Amino acid sequence: QTIHLKDYAPFPWIVDRVDLTFRLSPTTTRVLARVAYRPNPEAGDGPFFLHGEDLRLISAAIDGTPVAPRITPEGLTCDVPDRAFLWEAEVEIAPESNTALEGLYMSGGIYSTQCEAEGFRKITYYPDRPDVMAPFRVRIESAAPVLLSNGNQTGRGDGWAEWDDPWPKPAYLFALVAGDLVAVRDRFVTRAGREVDLAIWVRPGDEGKCDWALTSLKASMTWDEETYGREYDLDIFNIVAVDDFNAGAMENKGLNIFNSALVLASPETATDRDYERIEAVIAHEYFHNWTGNRVTCRDWFQLCLKEGLTVFRDQQFTSDMRSAPVKRIEDALMMRSRQFREDGGPLAHPVRPEEFVEINNFYTTTVYDKGAEVVSMLKRLIGDNAWRAGCDLYFERHDGQAVTIEDWLRAFADVTGRDLSQFQRWYSQAGTPRLSVTEAWDGETLRLTFVQVTPPTPGQPDKGPQVIPLTMGLLHPDGSELMPSTTIEVTEATQTVDFDGAALCAKQGKPVARPVPSLLRDFSAPVILDRPLTTEDRAFLLAHDTDPFNRWEAGRGLAREVLMARATGTDFDDAAYLDGLRAVLSDPALDPAFKALVLALPSEDDLAQSLFDAGTTPDPAAIHDAAEIQRRRTAEALGDLLAETHAANATPGRYCPDADQAGRRGLANATLSLLSRTDDGARAAAQFAEADNMTQSLAALSALLNIGRGAEELSTFEARWSGDRLVMDKWFALQVMCAAPDKAADVARGLTEHPAFTWKTPNRFRAVIGSLAGNAAGFHHASGAAYTLFADWVLKLDPINPQTAARMSTAFETWRRYDPARQERIRDTIRRIRDTPGLSRDTGEMVERMLGD
Ligand code: ARG
Numbered sequence: 001q002t003i004h005l006k007d008y009a010p011f012p013w014i015v016d017r018v019d020l021t022f023r024l025s026p027t028t029t030r031v032l033a034r035v036a037y038r039p040n041p042e043a044g045d046g047p048f049f050l051h052g053e054d055l056r057l058i059s060a061a062i063d064g065t066p067v068a069p070r071i072t073p074e075g076l077t078c079d080v081p082d083r084a085f086l087w088e089a090e091v092e093i094a095p096e097s098n099t100a101l102e103g104l105y106m107s108g109g110i111y112s113t114q115c116e117a118e119g120f121r122k123i124t125y126y127p128d129r130p131d132v133m134a135p136f137r138v139r140i141e142s143a144a145p146v147l148l149s150n151g152n153q154t155g156r157g158d159g160w161a162e163w164d165d166p167w168p169k170p171a172y173l174f175a176l177v178a179g180d181l182v183a184v185r186d187r188f189v190t191r192a193g194r195e196v197d198l199a200i201w202v203r204p205g206d207e208g209k210c211d212w213a214l215t216s217l218k219a220s221m222t223w224d225e226e227t228y229g230r231e232y233d234l235d236i237f238n239i240v241a242v243d244d245f246n247a248g249a250m251e252n253k254g255l256n257i258f259n260s261a262l263v264l265a266s267p268e269t270a271t272d273r274d275y276e277r278i279e280a281v282i283a284h285e286y287f288h289n290w291t292g293n294r295v296t297c298r299d300w301f302q303l304c305l306k307e308g309l310t311v312f313r314d315q316q317f318t319s320d321m322r323s324a325p326v327k328r329i330e331d332a333l334m335m336r337s338r339q340f341r342e343d344g345g346p347l348a349h350p351v352r353p354e355e356f357v358e359i360n361n362f363y364t365t366t367v368y369d370k371g372a373e374v375v376s377m378l379k380r381l382i383g384d385n386a387w388r389a390g391c392d393l394y395f396e397r398h399d400g401q402a403v404t405i406e407d408w409l410r411a412f413a414d415v416t417g418r419d420l421s422q423f424q425r426w427y428s429q430a431g432t433p434r435l436s437v438t439e440a441w442d443g444e445t446l447r448l449t450f451v452q453v454t455p456p457t458p459g460q461p462d463k464g465p466q467v468i469p470l471t472m473g474l475l476h477p478d479g480s481e482l483m484p485s486t487t488i489e490v491t492e493a494t495q496t497v498d499f500d501g502a503a504l505c506a507k508q509g510k511p512v513a514r515p516v517p518s519l520l521r522d523f524s525a526p527v528i529l530d531r532p533l534t535t536e537d538r539a540f541l542l543a544h545d546t547d548p549f550n551r552w553e554a555g556r557g558l559a560r561e562v563l564m565a566r567a568t569g570t571d572f573d574d575a576a577y578l579d580g581l582r583a584v585l586s587d588p589a590l591d592p593a594f595k596a597l598v599l600a601l602p603s604e605d606d607l608a609q610s611l612f613d614a615g616t617t618p619d620p621a622a623i624h625d626a627a628e629i630q631r632r633r634t635a636e637a638l639g640d641l642l643a644e645t646h647a648a649n650a651t652p653g654r655y656c657p658d659a660d661q662a663g664r665r666g667l668a669n670a671t672l673s674l675l676s677r678t679d680d681g682a683r684a685a686a687q688f689a690e691a692d693n694m695t696q697s698l699a700a701l702s703a704l705l706n707i708g709r710g711a712e713e714l715s716t717f718e719a720r721w722s723g724d725r726l727v728m729d730k731w732f733a734l735q736v737m738c739a740a741p742d743k744a745a746d747v748a749r750g751l752t753e754h755p756a757f758t759w760k761t762p763n764r765f766r767a768v769i770g771s772l773a774g775n776a777a778g779f780h781h782a783s784g785a786a787y788t789l790f791a792d793w794v795l796k797l798d799p800i801n802p803q804t805a806a807r808m809s810t811a812f813e814t815w816r817r818y819d820p821a822r823q824e825r826i827r828d829t830i831r832r833i834r835d836t837p838g839l840s841r842d843t844g845e846m847v848e849r850m851l852g853d
């Protein structure tokens, strides 16, 4: 049954207060709910329907009188008086057998919850929708030493604790944690002088891995005060790390719950990447306190209201803590590899979808990452001051409310007087706009002609033009800048813009010459720029562009040209590419992290998409070979420079996860991987033997595996780390990712037989099965072995954890790119999943959409 945005109706009752009592037991937890309802004067009549799933109702009463509600698998209805009343119900649930990890479940002996989006209905009968907000009081009865819930603790005794959250919240922000946990504590004083007790709760033994998360939390709290004027609003802020978690983390009010992979870090066990992600996700969840919790979503169609905005805010935070250009390139890479892929395939949907079967299937890169790009475009279009004023107005106007994208945009329309109705198409139209540009030069004027087309997507055959903020500059052919970055607005399907090139040259005292445009600087809009550039143009931009994103983009264009030619057996010359790399690596002014990004090749999946877009059927094996051959070529051609770069970027001394050291290690390890192609892994083996941190150790191991070596190192690694779950996830994942195409399925299958393959833990499942889909040439190997293995495991996971199974199944979304034989194999595989009796609604929706028939 499909739910539609247009069918929204408010809940006919208002909840004034929620009182919950939990008597915890692994198999028979009792939940008593006392909920004060009164008629909602703003809503029409409707039945008194409360969501509830997998609950055993023990008793129900209204104002103390027992009632007998009508129960269905989705919830209950009950006759209720037409005035304020107190609802009381007791239900029984079994957290221990909750493998779906939604609602109240157990992970490693710890009780934990995940309620977003619709998990609260697995805890008690309640209007489980974000527009019903209420203050919650919670009493937990359990022998567990630590008992946590939202808000402030108001009482504690032997075997019980009471919590009170004064801020009205929707049920999806409810949380409860109980178990044997230890806290690492700190304190933060807000600008207003509120003293906040901070605690990170982990399993005993993990206390030594919490410093970075705490540091990141304090930095986030300060940043949000300084950047948005947003302060924390409770006396306690708790973060709990759990090992079994479907997503990354959850912003429950005052009690964030995290996948332990995004909290725990030590130099020996976490990589620089892990540190950066922990910093970003801690910030993301903290920032939700205002963008999500204080102002929440009216319904789940508005998910991007909180997620797009909060991703945008965490991106800004990372740019401020680290390198802004590097962060921008990384985000653009992410958009292109994941979001463009989604937007161009059968699972394409608008940033604000208008219908869904299962909302958990819409926690997507489109809602999150394209949602963040849309926010970023808004800021670019209206400017920094109006951005801040609009945010202030939004918070002031809607604090304590559950609102929509229309409300969000109205704040900015009111502050700027701007008509944002065309802008709103970014929320309603799916698909990546293609912006083609042609240039004409008459000796004086440079005319750019833009044509924008957004291809059809499921359910949306026709699209209107969107407003595209296009940041651009002009360069003189001598390499100097004629026009610094300027943002123009492309609003029409076809539009021309003229630049007085002669005047710009004259102003700089330069001979008049045709200016070279640098377009879509800073990746100013999530569009595909279709622009015929020659190898010389790209080399010129790589050498002279003043915009770091476009410099990188030019280098990437050169790499793509070379690889696409190699993969299709076309004649080419990689001299310009190699010269470009030489120039970048030898430029002392450039940031090592930037150099590492230039040195990295486009991913094989990215190349498959590029070939497909160019009208060629991609051959995953040929793409893999092309990339491997090019790496060897680069290593041979640039050997000395790579070795110098490797040596110059060593990071002796104390490990620090900051941008500077991480950037140098990133570059050293990128060169190490290339050098392994010609030194037979000698440097990598030495680095592995000497490494005192996980970044160096894992990079060395990966360099070895990529050249078919490293068997001994793998065993050493396993022996050393077999007791560390998070490090073992890396060990599992790396082997699958680095496996040769014809071995990947076998390697993955072998690992599923390893005694430590605890497949019910999503992190471990993703490490093995998810990584198989991440090994493009292995996944698409002509034998079809990986498709079969992958589908078998999705089907095995589906009955116990539909959310993660459904997410995994999207690995097949690109099937239409490939040759008829592969298409047929994948289609048959998807159909086999679809036709499996008892398939979950989650996975069912995904496979139906992928088949599209
Ligand atoms: N709101 C969480 C976050 O982005 C993610 C929750 C994921 N939930 C889900 N059903 N997929 O911070």
Ligand code: ZN
Pocket: 284, 288, 306, 307, 310
């Ligand atoms: Zn979020």
